[in-house]
Amino acid sequence: MRKVALMLALIGMVLLAANLYLSKPIEISSQNQLSKLQDNQKVSVSGKVIDENIYSNSRTLILDNNLTLYCNCNNLQTLKEKNIQAIGIIDTFQKTKINILKIKW
Secondary structure (H helix, E strand, O other): OHHHHHHHHHHHHHHHHHHHHHOOOEEOOOHHHHHOOOOOOEEEEEEEEEEEEEOOOOEEEEEOOOOEEEEOOOOOOOOOOOEEEEEEEEEOOOOOEEEEEEEEO
């Protein structure tokens, strides 16, 4: 019985991960659209980086449409004044922000 429960739990986790990975992101272009969405929704954002804060293991990007993106990728070159496209997940733990999954510039 425990093996069946474990197998069902693993299958459920794989299905949830596949749903998140394969789902089409919602395109947003303003802070107003972002406030209408829920946590952990996949979104697509594009814009010009107007401000960039680089920390030891992460960076915060602020776009010209007033959206805040959080990235755990510190090995990138500076993105200030560049147009970017990013896919991320909404996080409202402390402040509404988007955690980047994939970024192009």
